[in-house]
Amino acid sequence: MRALCWEGVGKLVVRDVPEPRIRAEGDIIVRVRASSVCGSDLHLINGYLPAMREGDILGHEFMGEVVETGPGVRRHRVGDRVVVGSVVACGGCWYCRTEQYSLCDNSNPQPVFTEKLWGHSPAGILGYSHAAGGYAGSHAEYIRVPFGDLGAFAVPDGVPDDSVVFASDAMPTGWMAADFCGLTGGEVVAVWGAGGVGQMAARSAQVLGAERVIMIDRFPDRLATATERIGVETINYAETDVLEALRELTAGRGPDACIEAVGMESHDVGPTYAYDRVKQAARLQTDRPTSVRQAIMACRKGGTVSIVGVYAGLVDKFPLGAAMNKALVLRMGQMHAQRYIPMLLDRLATGEIDPGYLATHPLSLEQGAQGYELFEKKEDGCLRSVLHP
Amino acid sequence: MTNNGTRWALLGVTAATAVGVGRAAARRRRRHQPERQDGWYVVRRGVTVDRSRDDVIGFWTDRERLDRALAGWATLEQLDERRWRCVARDRAGGETQWRAEITVEEAGTLRWRVEDGPMPQLGRIELAEAPQGRGTEIRAELRYRSGPVRRLAGLVGGDEPDLALRDALRRVKALIECGQVVDTRNDPSGRSPGQEKATDKVRETLMTGGRA
Structure with missing residues (x-):
């Protein structure tokens, strides 16, 4: 599949990479339909968070369609249109039980860096460097979503992709x-x-x-x-x-x-x-x-x-x-995606909050580097570039 | 004269700084050294699991669940009433095996003693109720025989009983709370095989040790 990869400070390249596979019972694979750039990506691209490795796939704010589910997945089926919270949460620890999902104890498999830096490790985040777990990101054709029952949410009918993508983050x-x-x-x-x-x-x-x-x-x-x-x-x-x-x-x-x-x-x-x-x-x-x-x-x-x-x-x-x-x-703090997304999808469906106008620059995956440049320099009235792999 | 005075002043300042830095480094090193008793290194680590004490004990005693949880990481074989044989696989594919004698003293307290393994070890685990309904505290005390050079080499190489204990507690917590230890090693990337291998080394460093 094609994916937008970080290749060093300020350098983004689209590469052919292997497709993700189901690794655990609760995983789902999502075909990405819309994936937005985010201001926090700029800190990663520009080397301010020193935990990126060459070849890492960027992107954490996205929506798409479920194409495969692990044997333990109950809430989603192949073909569901979903928006996925960028924060990964296990659903089984004290922080998840108390709806503080971005502080999940178990979703960052590489916690030592942040434990040294911050005293404790918060949750993992998709496509957000090895400090946040080293998960592959969403600027790709497909992405693996761990704990899919908890992290992915069915999108209400009639809400466009380029609007609901912002319910992710x-x-x-x-x-x-x-x-x-x-x-x-x-x-x-x-x-x-x-x-x-x-x-x-x-x-x-x-x-x-x-x-x-x-x-x-x-x-x-x-x-x-x-x-x-x-x-x-x-x-x-x-x-x-x-x-x-x-x-x-x-x-x-x-x-x-x-x-x-x-x-x-x-x-x-x-x-x-x-x-x-x-x-x-x-x-x-x-x-x-x-x-x-x-x-x-x-x-x-x-x-x-x-x-x-x-x-x-x-x-x-x-x-x-x-x-x-x-x-x-x-x-x-980082947001508790799983706590807020269901309520926000209701507000999106009624039009009470409508973020669709943020998607000023719908682009292809191949135009990803250009999308970030427009976004960083705030050129051409760019509020957000949204990539469509 | 002025030159000599300046030299002596500089020498004095340098010496005072060196002594100060040395003392601070030694104090810091002492703070980070594990306790030593009768030739044993003694480390105490703990982790809080958001489950009742019975649930935590259930994890250890439900053999089928334990085997499923340990799959890909270690295998346990019961040799007799008290003695167990454990084969642990590291991330590079190597194996370490040892025999341990495990004694359950009372519900929620057990001791183990490694009879033959890479390093003599004694350990104790106690389960205690965590405050504010936060589940169960697993408190572990590990004693192992090693020397300063061997310990340093172990810490650098990621092969040291204290690091292994912290890893094990973290894994146990994850397995009890969410049924899996999350792993991102096989997620897709744009890396060449060589770059992937180097990144796996970084991942191992970021997965090993830390807080329990």
Whole structure:
């Protein structure tokens, strides 16, 4: 089969690779119909997570059709149209029992790297480097999905592939970001990053009761799309001082909750950003926490900072004093796909949340490298490239 | 004079730094060394399994289930009431075998003694109820005879009783909780056979040891 493989920092190539096979009773094989690029892939492609090996197949946000099932699979049959959560969960450990699927104890078969780095190993993730288990990814014609009964979900009729593909990752990540905020109705929520996850977080915050959502980014087309599609207010940080603008927009209080949907390669303007870039390039810090710093500084006293942008290691100048003295609640994590996807599919089917507009660039698998380039450089109004193997 | 003064100052700073670094390294090394008692290395490891104590005991005593769970990893043969022969297969296809005497002291406590194997070993396992309804804590204590050089070589080569104990506890937990030990070694990739072999080495390193 054909698959998009990582061949070194910044280098992606389509190769002929063997087809996946059923390895355990609960496995299913899915023929991939749509597989989206994701901002967190960029950290892998650009070598910021040092656990990629040449030949690894990328991709973790996808949907497709079941073509084979293991003998232990009960919920799916060949021919089912399914969306698959990117996080692999076993369903049998304490974390799975308590619906904290991204913390599964048993789904990362190579846990030593993350145990050394983070103290404990969270769940495995499909197509997400050897730190996350070394699973082959979804930018391929076929993919093996372990624990298929738990990780794959039947897609409601009538929902297009390029819409439901985002129920795999961007939607549950955005929903969890808003869920972390503990919204009860009437809050002001600020969201850093107007990419796919940020826009899903903004829409989720509205659904959960936020009265106003303010999005922060520097790309006018992304901010315009967010205003048009979900009706948010916007701040362009390249033109405006974010902290001042947020204070003004909230009459001095600051947002009740701040969602960070940017991650370790976050961008800013000014000397602090230059300093962060130099430190990261010299590997004196692994991540650039620009937007996390802003979120902590902007958040109202006693508010919540919710982090779903991906971070890998160590950051510099983390404003712990502000977080402590303002009594902030900090919540963060990889999303619990299996907890949120069924509920989100219902909302997708009714049109309450419609992520289809994120798929600005439907492409073939052969155009995968180009898709990532468009996505990384935000060219041609690209919000997401979606590959169709 | 100034030059001499600078040299002595530099020498002093270098010596002080070397002593400081040496002491810190020695302290760190001591912290990471297993306890030693009467020539035995003693390590204690534990893992929490999200199942009741009876379920955990059931895993050990249901011979058919145990054999199915160990398939591809090890075979167990009961020689008499207490003595067992175990043949373990490593990931490279090699085999190690030993005979062990296993004594069940009471429900939830057992001891084992390796009679003939690559390294003399004594072990004890206790099952305890985990707090907050989180299942069962499997607490293991392993004593083995080795020397500093042999132990270091074992740690580097991934062939050391402490690493094996941590692997075994992790496997047991996975087998009880979800019926399988997940493996991604045969997932497709764009690697050449040589690159795949090198990647398998990396996988082994990332699979071996760590926390239990």
